[in-house]
Amino acid sequence: MLVEQTTALHTLAASLGDPSESLLSLRAWCGVYLQDLADLARAIPLLEQTAADQVRVLGDDHLHTLAARSNLAGAYRAAGDLxxxxxLYEQTLADRERVLGGDHPSTLSSRNNLAYAYRAAGDLGRAIPLHEQTLADQVRVLGGDHPSTLSSRNNLAGAYRAAGDLGRAIPLYEQTLTDRERVLGGDHPDTLTSRNDLAYAYRTGGDLGRAIPLYEQTLTDQVRVLGGDHPHTLTSRNNLAGAYYAAGDLGRAIPLYEQTLADCERVLGGDHPDTLASRNNLAGAYRAAGDLGRAIPLYEQTLADRERVLGGDHPDTLASRNNLAYAYRAAGDLGRAIPLYEQTLADRERVLGGDHPDTLAVQQNLAITFIRRGRRLGRVSKSG
Structure with a gap:
């Protein structure tokens, strides 16, 4: 109701001249609120309009204009539009450094957001140093217990995990969770996020004995605190299904993946990045269960959707390409698997670099596929 009322008020104000600064601030709040609900279809146009209004009414360098640009960049990132x-994050950071100085809390926030976007794009070479610099600056300026500092620490741990450096990621996740429980309380949304992230790191390291109970606890707490349809709750449900999958418990993983995908489609929409991730994960579970008749079409749909929504070079799109090639190989269709692996390898080398763990993984998959083709050709030759 508030969003609808402020939209009507904005339309009336715009017909009489420029909207007031207070109305623009309220509109900005509504845009961020919609983004927090993962309603990006309404959030992004609202934030785009608000940013344009702020520039026209307040000027390029006004604090509210800079905040509006940062919010819009965050919505684009949430939608996978890196x-x-x-x-926009880079522009906002440069403007805040010039207008506010390098140590202003808003500048530090911009630095953290840009590092997070680099990480989402798979550019860990830029993400990790920027996360490290931002965390050091926030500890110095804001103190070790400030919520923004705790967020930076959690994000740096995530970048280490993405780089495969669990030796640095897990202790940092554990420290952040302890600090958030002490400073924010056990039920704070950021604390629940820390619990989920730590469980993910345990799972990545193969420690399912710690990962699964932590996922189960986190999901229960998020349903109680945030509700069953909150985006964070949906993420936790997906992650718990992934832990069951990793443990080989497909009897619990597949129904939970199916439930999560249905919920994501209903709450977030079919094109939301989290929905696409759920679709990909469900396809993987079907493949692991040997149900390639359901896995392959779902992988194909997910790849087509990710190419359309996220772009061909997004890390999730590259992962989908690799997964579809893997499914073709599992079905014995090497004629489709090999070209897709080759394309994926070339793309990952170009986008992520030759030494990235994901690039090395697809190299290994392609090599195994060539070996299998050689064996198949050898059998044909002998039988001839």
Missing amino acids: GRAIP
């Missing part, structure tokens, strides 16, 4: 998010 091609628009990253340049």
Whole structure:
């Protein structure tokens, strides 16, 4: 109701001249609120309009204008549109450093957001140093217990995990969770996020004995605190299904993946990045269960959707390409698997670099596929 009322008020104000600064601030709040609900279809146009209004009414360098740009960049990132998010984050950071100085809390927040976007794009070479610099600056300026500092620490741990450096990621996740429980309380949304992230790191390290109970606890707490349809709750449900999958418990993983995908489609929409991730994960579970008749079409749909929504070079799109090639190989269709692996390898080398763990993984998959083709050709030759 508030969003609808402020929209009507904005339309009336715009017909009489420029909206007031207070109305623009309220509109900005509504845009962020919609983004927090993962209603990006309404959030992004609202934030785009608000940013344009702020520039016209308040000027390029006004604090509210800079905040509006940062919020819009965050919405683009949440939608997986890193091609628009990253340049806008970079511009906002440069403007805040010039207008506010390097140590202003808003500048530090911009630095953290840009590092997070680099990480989402798979550019860990830029993400990790920027996360490290931002965390050091926030500890110095804001103190070790400030909520923004705790967020930076959690994000740096995530970048280490993405780089495969669990030796640095897990202790940092554990420290952040302890600090958030002490400073924010056990039920704070950021604390629940820390619990989920730590469980993910345990799972990545193969420690399912610690990962699964932590996921189960986190999901229960998020349902109680945030509700069953909150985006964070949906993420936890997906992650718990992933832990069951990793433990080989497909009897619990597949129904939970199916439930999560249905919920994501209903709450977030079919094109939301989290929905696409759920679809990909469900396809993987079907493949693991040997049900390639359901896995392959779902992988194909997910790849097509990710190419359309996220772009061909997004890390999730590259992962989908690799997964579909894997499914073709599992079905014995090497004629489709090999070209797709080759394309994926070339793309990952170009986008992520030759030494990235994901690039090395697809190299290994392609090599195994060539070996299998050689064995198949050898059998044909002998039988001839």
